Amino acid sequence: xxxxxxxxxxxxxxxxxxxxxxxxxxxxxxxxxxxxxxxxxxxxxxxxxxxxxxxxxxxxxxxxxxxxxxxxxxxxxxxxxxxxxxxxxxxxxxxxxxxxxxxxxxxxxxxxxxxxxxxxxxxxxxxxxxxxxxxxxxxxxxxxxxxxxxxxxxxxxxxxxxxxxxxxxxxxxxxxxxxxxxxxxxxxxxxxxxxxxxxxx
Ligand code: MN
Numbered sequence: 001x002x003x004x005x006x007x008x009x010x011x012x013x014x015x016x017x018x019x020x021x022x023x024x025x026x027x028x029x030x031x032x033x034x035x036x037x038x039x040x041x042x043x044x045x046x047x048x049x050x051x052x053x054x055x056x057x058x059x060x061x062x063x064x065x066x067x068x069x070x071x072x073x074x075x076x077x078x079x080x081x082x083x084x085x086x087x088x089x090x091x092x093x094x095x096x097x098x099x100x101x102x103x104x105x106x107x108x109x110x111x112x113x114x115x116x117x118x119x120x121x122x123x124x125x126x127x128x129x130x131x132x133x134x135x136x137x138x139x140x141x142x143x144x145x146x147x148x149x150x151x152x153x154x155x156x157x158x159x160x161x162x163x164x165x166x167x168x169x170x171x172x173x174x175x176x177x178x179x180x181x182x183x184x185x186x187x188x189x190x191x192x193x194x195x196x197x198x199x200x201x
Pocket of ligand 1: 026030081165167169170
């Protein structure tokens with residue numbers, strides 16, 4: 001059975017960027033529901049139970065049709081959110097990547113500001129619900145991708161290293177329709193140490 005991971009900080013730890021009520025609903029209700037629905041689906045296919053969620057998402061096309069869509073949506077949701085919580089941390093002034101990560105971003109995108117601009121453009125460009133990721137491709141290195149719904153970069157054989165949830169449930173209580181304000185504020189809570197750790201791993 002998959003389990004809802006504990007947050008690595010309190011519900012109010014990301015304020016004022018993400019308010020405690022949003023975190024409480026997002027983690028305790030939305031993420032919890034992805035986990036529950038994923039577990040419920042796998043009851044129908046015991047042979048697929050107990051595998052790491054990454055393995056299911058990397059091999060979606062080999063899953064029985066009876067659970068494939070649920071694993072894609074709810075398994076993707078479970079994995080995306082599990083990553084998302086670790087990629088955030090309390091607000092820091094002048095929050096930016098350092099060292100080799102900063103160099104890699106500059107090399108790929110020209111500068112940190114150019115990277116942020118490109119990532120933000122994608123985050124504002126998603127029509128409906130989805131995520132924008134900085135992902136690592138074995139062939140292409142770092143790249144920005146835009147995925148609808150809860151599709152995981154793993155489904156494209158890419159390793160997610162930083163993601164932003166742009167479903168309305170991620171920001172609507174605090175920002176309403178002002179998605180741009182949410183994305184701008186997001187840069188103050190990115191856990192660059194975790195991003196760097198994931199790239200190195
Ligand atoms: Mn979400």
